[in-house]
Amino acid sequence: MNKKAIKVIAGVCLAAAALSLAGCGKKDEGGNITIDLSESYDNKIDGNGSLSSNTVELSADQTYKLIVSDISCSGSSFKVVVRPTGNNAVLEADENALGDLKLDVDDSSGTITFSGAEGTMFNKVTCTLTINAPINSITAEGASIIDYMSPENAESVDISASGSVRITAAGSAEKAAYKLSGSASLSAEELKANDVNVDASGSVSCNVYAENSIDASASGTSSVTYYGDPDTANENASGMASINKN
8 A cells, every 4th residue: 555644734614513512602691602612622723824835746647536524623714626637736724734634645545535633623724725636536524615627538427525515516527426415515517427416415506417317316405407408317306405407
């Protein structure tokens, strides 16, 4: 196994943390609830506004999977930009937070994983991560913003998102599979795929493009809109969810 690990910042926010801690808030005389998110974490890091960057070399002949998880933050900004050409990852973030976040690159499994130090809250931390390498699978949770471009003539693209992740996707693929939950949103009408599978639950907002076929299921209050003129369209909407052709 050829495994490279470096510690970097990736201020992925878990928006649900604020809701889960609401019962721990204190009321002031006006009845307002004040929640101190740091009380539930062993370590709190306030971004110092001084940005630093790292560059990580990636394999020139590898197509990667990207996983973003286990990072908690408040009032932070985290953006990931994925471009299919090149062989590196460039990260720019508040320098005082770099030591408590890590990026693991495992070439044997073709996986890039971002994770945070356990028990750490990142407050007002700014991070922009640019990955210059082909990626055909993304799994993300929290409140990240992802700008994704698929590899050229990709056989398949798989995107899973939960929480309040926002993803914009473009490019092309033979097959595309999207699994979304919580309040995640996906704008993939510019990712031209022949065959598409969509699974949306919660209050998801999802736009996709299907050339030949689409198999879509939506539940809760989710909304799925598909573009293109597929010959086959299997739609299964339950609850207050909707599936519509643009």
